[in-house]
Amino acid sequence: MKIIEGDFATPKGRFAIVAGRFNGFVVEPLVAGARDALVRHGVSDDAIDVIRVPGAWEIGLAAHKLANSGKYAAVIALGAVIRGATPHFDFVAGECAKALTQAALSSGVPVSFGVLTTDTIEQAIERSGTKAGNKGADAAIAALEMVNLYGKL
Secondary structure: OOOOOOOOOOOOOEEEEEEEOOOHHHHHHHHHHHHHHHHHOOOOHHHEEEEEEOOHHHHHHHHHHHHOOOOEEEEEEEEEEEOOOOOHHHHHHHHHHHHHHHHHHHHOOOEEEEEEEEOOHHHHHHHEOOOOOEHHHHHHHHHHHHHHHHHHO
């Protein structure tokens, strides 16, 4: 049996971080966590581009364009959709996830999902760097691993 998996070696290429500005008090720590994780794993800060979009709905659109541009080894999507009293949450969160999947499949470039989908503001804050860790950092680590896995496939 042969097992093929990614690792955390410093990959070549640029990384795009697509971040929604909506719920910025949650998203900014995710961006900082993602950048920190990439740099700690040897990616030069000069090889990281942060692209800002209005909100989670637009993250998938930008990720699709970036992933298909041929400029990036991976795209890291960061945002926060917090459930409210209407079905808006379901539409935005679901379509964001679908768009990111389509971006990865159409481009052959890893697209990492770091968009928080939480029921409460407290849950979002917990996942942006407090007691539940930093999901931005987790998304960046997943992107690194996938870039290295793709290089082995």
